[in-house]
Amino acid sequence: MALVVQKYGGTSVANLEKIENVARRVIKERQAGNQVVVVLSAMAGETNRLIELAQQAAEDYDIREYDTLISTGEQVTVSLLAMVLKGMGYPARSFLGFQVRIMTDQAHTQARILSVEDAALRRELEKGVIAVVAGFQGVDKDNNITTLGRGGSDTSAVALAAALQADVCEIYTDVDGVYTTDPGICSNARLLTRISYDEMLEMARAGAKVLQPRSVELAKKYDVPVYVKSSFKDDVGTLVTKEDKEMEREVVSGVTYDRDQAKITVIRVPDKAGVASRLFTPLSEHNIVVDMIIQNASLEGYTDLTFTVSRKDVKETKRLIEEAAREVGAASVEVDDQVAKVSIIGVGMISHSGVAAKMFSALAQEGINIMMISTSEIKVSCVIQSKYTELAVMVLHDAFGLEKTP
Amino acid sequence: MALVVQKYGGTSVANLEKIENVARRVIKERQAGNQVVVVLSAMAGETNRLIELAQQAAEDYDIREYDTLISTGEQVTVSLLAMVLKGMGYPARSFLGFQVRIMTDQAHTQARILSVEDAALRRELEKGVIAVVAGFQGVDKDNNITTLGRGGSDTSAVALAAALQADVCEIYTDVDGVYTTDPGICSNARLLTRISYDEMLEMARAGAKVLQPRSVELAKKYDVPVYVKSSFKDDVGTLVTKEDKEMEREVVSGVTYDRDQAKITVIRVPDKAGVASRLFTPLSEHNIVVDMIIQNASLEGYTDLTFTVSRKDVKETKRLIEEAAREVGAASVEVDDQVAKVSIIGVGMISHSGVAAKMFSALAQEGINIMMISTSEIKVSCVIQSKYTELAVMVLHDAFGLEKTP
Numbered sequence: 001m002a003l004v005v006q007k008y009g010g011t012s013v014a015n016l017e018k019i020e021n022v023a024r025r026v027i028k029e030r031q032a033g034n035q036v037v038v039v040l041s042a043m044a045g046e047t048n049r050l051i052e053l054a055q056q057a058a059e060d061y062d063i064r065e066y067d068t069l070i071s072t073g074e075q076v077t078v079s080l081l082a083m084v085l086k087g088m089g090y091p092a093r094s095f096l097g098f099q100v101r102i103m104t105d106q107a108h109t110q111a112r113i114l115s116v117e118d119a120a121l122r123r124e125l126e127k128g129v130i131a132v133v134a135g136f137q138g139v140d141k142d143n144n145i146t147t148l149g150r151g152g153s154d155t156s157a158v159a160l161a162a163a164l165q166a167d168v169c170e171i172y173t174d175v176d177g178v179y180t181t182d183p184g185i186c187s188n189a190r191l192l193t194r195i196s197y198d199e200m201l202e203m204a205r206a207g208a209k210v211l212q213p214r215s216v217e218l219a220k221k222y223d224v225p226v227y228v229k230s231s232f233k234d235d236v237g238t239l240v241t242k243e244d245k246e247m248e249r250e251v252v253s254g255v256t257y258d259r260d261q262a263k264i265t266v267i268r269v270p271d272k273a274g275v276a277s278r279l280f281t282p283l284s285e286h287n288i289v290v291d292m293i294i295q296n297a298s299l300e301g302y303t304d305l306t307f308t309v310s311r312k313d314v315k316e317t318k319r320l321i322e323e324a325a326r327e328v329g330a331a332s333v334e335v336d337d338q339v340a341k342v343s344i345i346g347v348g349m350i351s352h353s354g355v356a357a358k359m360f361s362a363l364a365q366e367g368i369n370i371m372m373i374s375t376s377e378i379k380v381s382c383v384i385q386s387k388y389t390e391l392a393v394m395v396l397h398d399a400f401g402l403e404k405t406p
Numbered sequence: 407m408a409l410v411v412q413k414y415g416g417t418s419v420a421n422l423e424k425i426e427n428v429a430r431r432v433i434k435e436r437q438a439g440n441q442v443v444v445v446l447s448a449m450a451g452e453t454n455r456l457i458e459l460a461q462q463a464a465e466d467y468d469i470r471e472y473d474t475l476i477s478t479g480e481q482v483t484v485s486l487l488a489m490v491l492k493g494m495g496y497p498a499r500s501f502l503g504f505q506v507r508i509m510t511d512q513a514h515t516q517a518r519i520l521s522v523e524d525a526a527l528r529r530e531l532e533k534g535v536i537a538v539v540a541g542f543q544g545v546d547k548d549n550n551i552t553t554l555g556r557g558g559s560d561t562s563a564v565a566l567a568a569a570l571q572a573d574v575c576e577i578y579t580d581v582d583g584v585y586t587t588d589p590g591i592c593s594n595a596r597l598l599t600r601i602s603y604d605e606m607l608e609m610a611r612a613g614a615k616v617l618q619p620r621s622v623e624l625a626k627k628y629d630v631p632v633y634v635k636s637s638f639k640d641d642v643g644t645l646v647t648k649e650d651k652e653m654e655r656e657v658v659s660g661v662t663y664d665r666d667q668a669k670i671t672v673i674r675v676p677d678k679a680g681v682a683s684r685l686f687t688p689l690s691e692h693n694i695v696v697d698m699i700i701q702n703a704s705l706e707g708y709t710d711l712t713f714t715v716s717r718k719d720v721k722e723t724k725r726l727i728e729e730a731a732r733e734v735g736a737a738s739v740e741v742d743d744q745v746a747k748v749s750i751i752g753v754g755m756i757s758h759s760g761v762a763a764k765m766f767s768a769l770a771q772e773g774i775n776i777m778m779i780s781t782s783e784i785k786v787s788c789v790i791q792s793k794y795t796e797l798a799v800m801v802l803h804d805a806f807g808l809e810k811t812p
Contacts, residue, residue, distance in 0.1 A: 016459070016462050016463060019463070050482070053422070053482070053486060054486075054489060056422050057422060057425070057486045057489040057490050057493065058489045058490060058492060058493025059493065060493070061489045061492075061493065062488065062489050062492045064499075065485040065486075065488045065489045065492070065500055066485070066489070068481060068484070068485040068500055068502070069481070069482060069485035069486065069489075071481075072478035072481050072482055075474060075475070075477075075478050075481070076456070076459070076475060076478055078474070079471040079472070079474040079475035080459060080460075080463045080471075080475065082468065082471045082474075083460060083463040083464045083467045083468050083471045083472070083475075084463050084464055086464060086467075086468045086471070087463065087464025087465060087466070087467065093470075094471055094474055096474070096551075098504060098549070099549050099550075143504070143505050144505075145502075
């Protein structure tokens with residue numbers, strides 16, 4: 001008997017017919033003799049409807065209340081699925097964040113899971129009950145409802161799998177698995193059957209929307225095997241797992257892009273100790289995630305500092321950085337939100353020289369100017385003008401021959 | 407400085423515009439220097455939408471999951487009102503049942519409040535925060551979400567007022583207060599400025615929809631002064647309070663009706679000890695409330711037993727009673743759901759003879775047949791054919807001269 005965690009996204013529970021479809025999948029797993037924990041998102045569109053209500057309620061709405069509001073979306077789907085399962089003759093029980101207890105920090109709208117209590121869930125699972133857990137939500141130490149940010153249900157699923165030492169965590173979604181790149185841009189994108197945690201992490205961070213990066217971090221940390229698969233087909237999908245020999249043969253596994261980028265440049269920053277900290281501390285205090293940072297070589301004691309943030313954070317970032325720039329004596333702040341990031345990812349990169357150079361030359365041949373570069377052991381990212389995104393993805397997918405099975 | 411509990415029903419929070427209207431009323435109270443606890447229902451129509459989802463999910467849906475589902479309605483309105491209040495510059499905080507903690511028994515869909523913890527609320531009130539509490543919901547000892555049944559938000563409001571020893575509990579609704587009878591039926595129905603707890607209780611039980619009976623019981627028990635008033639006007643409404651001299655002058659205060667009645671007759675029940683208990687115990691075990699019970703005089707060791715239940719319980723009652731009837735050896739079970747109950751209510755009744763007789767003769771003059779009668783110290787109820795409901799109400803309102811101010 002295995003313990004299986006299955007997570008279904010918003011399109012898989014968009015209405016009662018689809019919830020019944022989910023119920024049938026869950027029952028199949030249960031009939032195979034396994035214990036099943038189901039994690040659900042809100043019905044597709046529901047979270048956006050609730051966000052609109054919040055935006056109408058107050059211009060600068062309170063984020064504690066926002067979390068209380070939007071967490072109702074998952075509360076609806078889990079109670080409905082539990083009803084449907086019981087109606088089909090299977091014992092089932094819904095669990096909200098505060099009932100499991102999924103404990104988080106107090107960073108409303110993007111809280112991090114601190115711990116998951118497994119006692120209540122285990123008690124029900126041992127009785128043969130299918131546990132249906134609300135994704136995306138948790139509770140802080142003062143019993144405030146918190147939410148984990150977009151895609152947070154993936155993280156809920158992996159955290160539950162880790163806490164329960166589940167045998168596998170299956171993420172059901174509206175795509176077939178993880179592709180070498182977005183099939184919507186590249187018609188010859190290829191489905192990957194396996195991918196390492198690190199590659200998946202870089203792909204998720206670099207803009208592939210298939211899994212929330214935090215969920216991959218957790219899966220890696222607790223060694224949870226994660227399958228990404230379609231909730232509408234019976235295909236095997238993509239296994240996200242530890243690195244293995246087979247993977248090492250691929251130099252580059254995938255090409256990703258992220259249009260949710262804005263580039264901010266602080267001009268003529270005095271080049272002395274403590275300045276960078278003075279600039280970036282206010283951003284982290286406001287939970288603004290800075291992605292890439294580049295600092296030019298110092299010239300006459302001054303330097304230019306460029307970094308990227310999510311477009312939704314541009315307004316607040318500009319306000320905070322302009323204030324900080326004045327204080328440290330920088331000249332001015334420039335914002336460009338017509339940029340995108342394209343990345344190549346692969347565990348094999350580390351042992352192959354010339355991968356980055358090949359990327360730069362492929363982009364250059366199409367006349368695409370590179371504004372920023374950042375590299376890790378298994379990733380090279382370039383910030384380019386937003387309008388070249390699709391072209392860059394196609395060029396890179398071709399240049400590294402990703403359409404071919406290795 | 408007074409502590410005021412204000413409850414707003416579904417029509418008062420039906421959309422954001424109306425929620426803003428509520429916010430302005432709340433702020434007015436707060437600006438008068440008072441501490442304010444606001445209790446909200448779900449947006450009008452929302453509870454019904456959720457009930458429909460439950461009915462589609464499973465024919466015989468699970469009531470624990472049902473409570474989890476429909477309690478989202480109030481979760482949405484309280485978070486929105488707290489956002490709106492904060493947006494208007496006033497400190498506010500939403501509280502769900504499990505956050506206050508409003509502890510109830512485990513009777514899902516019609517749970518009773520066992521206790522209300524006041525510490526968390528007091529802490530916020532003392533800081534000047536407006537507390538916005540989800541009505542209708544509570545939590546049982548195992549952290550399951552429970553709901554209090556239709557109109558349960560009234561009970562939430564009174565229970566909070568009692569726990570906090572509030573100076574007053576105001577129930578805002580879409581009518582102006584408590585009338586001598588339904589103004590929709592009787593154009594000369596008169597608004598009552600005061601009514602005693604006992605009369606209000608009998609009126610609520612007898613079908614007046616303005617307050618949930620349980621809320622009146624609680625108000626009486628803890629001596630909470632309750633104002634029923636319109637959320638769209640600035641009228642004083644009706645004060646529900648302890649009996650006073652002035653009230654005693656009125657013989658009959660009001661006429662009510664209740665169409666949510668079904669009559670069940672068990673034919674040829676053996677007339678021996680324990681039989682009634684055997685018949686009614688299964689009903690109470692299934693939380694079915696039996697209203698009136700009449701047993702005919704025994705004839706040759708057999709009797710007919712007639713009782714009424716809410717129409718929604720007819721199906722289950724029939725099933726349970728037919729089973730019990732077989733076991734005790736009764737002949738058969740008959741169901742009539744085309745009945746209604748009309749009642750006259752008044753604290754003065756007890757000291758005036760002939761009130762019941764006057765009621766019976768008024769109905770008889772219109773040819774309305776009385777099927778069942780029940781009386782209390784301050785109420786006489788008759789079960790009649792459903793089609794005569796309006797006629798009976800008008801006749802009784804006239805017969806007791808209720809259009810005139812006493």
